[in-house]
Amino acid sequence: MEILKSASAGTIESSDAYVEIEPKEGALDIQIESVVKEQFGEEIKAAVKDVLDENGVKNASVRVVDRGALECVIRARVETAILRGKGEE
Amino acid sequence: MRRSMLFLPGNNPNMLINASCLGADAVIFDLEDAVSPAEKDAARILVRNTMRYMDLCGCEVIVRINSVDTTYWKKDLDTILPEKPDLILLPKTGAADDALIADEYMSQLEEKLGLEKNSVGLMPLIETALGVENSYAIASSCDRVKALFLGAEDLTADLQCKRTKEGREIEYARTRLVVASRAAGVDVYDTPFTDVNDDEGIYADASLAKSLGFTGKASISPRHIDAINSVFSPTEAEVEYAYEVMDAIRLAKEMGKGAIALRGKMIDAPIVARAERTIAMAQALGMDRREDK
Numbered sequence A: 001m002e003i004l005k006s007a008s009a010g011t012i013e014s015s016d017a018y019v020e021i022e023p024k025e026g027a028l029d030i031q032i033e034s035v036v037k038e039q040f041g042e043e044i045k046a047a048v049k050d051v052l053d054e055n056g057v058k059n060a061s062v063r064v065v066d067r068g069a070l071e072c073v074i075r076a077r078v079e080t081a082i083l084r085g086k087g088e089e
Numbered sequence B: 001m002r003r004s005m006l007f008l009p010g011n012n013p014n015m016l017i018n019a020s021c022l023g024a025d026a027v028i029f030d031l032e033d034a035v036s037p038a039e040k041d042a043a044r045i046l047v048r049n050t051m052r053y054m055d056l057c058g059c060e061v062i063v064r065i066n067s068v069d070t071t072y073w074k075k076d077l078d079t080i081l082p083e084k085p086d087l088i089l090l091p092k093t094g095a096a097d098d099a100l101i102a103d104e105y106m107s108q109l110e111e112k113l114g115l116e117k118n119s120v121g122l123m124p125l126i127e128t129a130l131g132v133e134n135s136y137a138i139a140s141s142c143d144r145v146k147a148l149f150l151g152a153e154d155l156t157a158d159l160q161c162k163r164t165k166e167g168r169e170i171e172y173a174r175t176r177l178v179v180a181s182r183a184a185g186v187d188v189y190d191t192p193f194t195d196v197n198d199d200e201g202i203y204a205d206a207s208l209a210k211s212l213g214f215t216g217k218a219s220i221s222p223r224h225i226d227a228i229n230s231v232f233s234p235t236e237a238e239v240e241y242a243y244e245v246m247d248a249i250r251l252a253k254e255m256g257k258g259a260i261a262l263r264g265k266m267i268d269a270p271i272v273a274r275a276e277r278t279i280a281m282a283q284a285l286g287m288d289r290r291e292d293k
Helices: A037-054 A071-085 B037-053 B073-083 B096-113 B129-133 B135-139 B152-159 B168-184 B199-212 B222-231 B236-254 B269-284
Strands: A007-010 A017-023 A028-033 A060-066 B004-009 B026-030 B060-064 B087-090 B121-126 B147-150 B187-190 B216-219
Touching: A007 A071, A017 A071, A028 A037, A037 A060, A037 A071, A060 A071, A071 B037, B004 B222, B026 B037, B037 B073, B060 B073, B073 B087, B073 B096, B087 B096, B096 B121, B096 B135, B121 B129, B121 B135, B129 B135, B129 B152, B129 B168, B135 B147, B135 B168, B147 B168, B152 B168, B168 B187, B168 B199, B187 B199, B199 B216, B199 B222, B216 B222, B236 B269
Parallel strands: A028 A060, B004 B026, B004 B216, B026 B060, B060 B087, B087 B121, B121 B147, B147 B187, B187 B216
Antiparallel strands: A007 A017, A017 A060
């Protein structure tokens, strides 16, 4: 199942992450904004990709604004955005 | 052992990730009042991930789901039950049927997930006049019910009276719930004290709850946890007396006596039962017997 509409989840408060997702033709584009991008950018991207894979999302544009969130929080926000983008919530 | 229970809003990562560091015996991840309708989905997933990935250092986990008259509660359980919380807090339980509806669905999920039946307990939140009047029926409605929990804010709104620090308006509800819970053989927890800046008030309120027979007390602020833990823990003198009681009982048996006195008072079955509870709690808290130190 693919992303049907633009959706977002999370906040830009400390320890949280804000995630936007929207439909994209034939590609998966992941953008990360984080103050620790240099140190953890790849880990964050891998976690986002993992959640997209788990939910069968192959075509989408995803933007993550990280505010020092733990991985489990980022995963939760990405999953919520996906479900909202699929119209399941 | 569950002296203190701390409410944490289910959609606030900053608080959830610190759950195990706040000193409470149990945390209550709240999917109900603390979460707006538009964020119920996000909170469910965040709480599930917190339980799945965070080391909560032995802190007991309770999840307050939404009430059975909403469209949210089944999704709450679908998402949360696989993580095996210790208890589900069921708000606005007004009758035994409310608890039985949740029990039936939880049983179905447990079977589907391969979990033992009743592996996740249920704690009805009594916060309406109807719930107070039906408290024994609710407490004894099914084996899954492990405790009752008094919610005074909604209750006083339902009673059409003002909520005060002194709590005269909830005296009846408090004693009614303690009697109903003890009659049903389950624990009972007191409502939070809501003035987070009143350090003396929380001691007084927790002490009152303990004197009435409550097992422990909930809090909406980490600031109240130390006071609650302190009030609901046995004192060193109480622990020492409990050991003396058990020593006296042992001595009486060795001497073939049916009854024995300690400090001028006959030791009977209720005193022995209380001593056993005190020693069990002291051991759980790592309190040594005074002479062993």
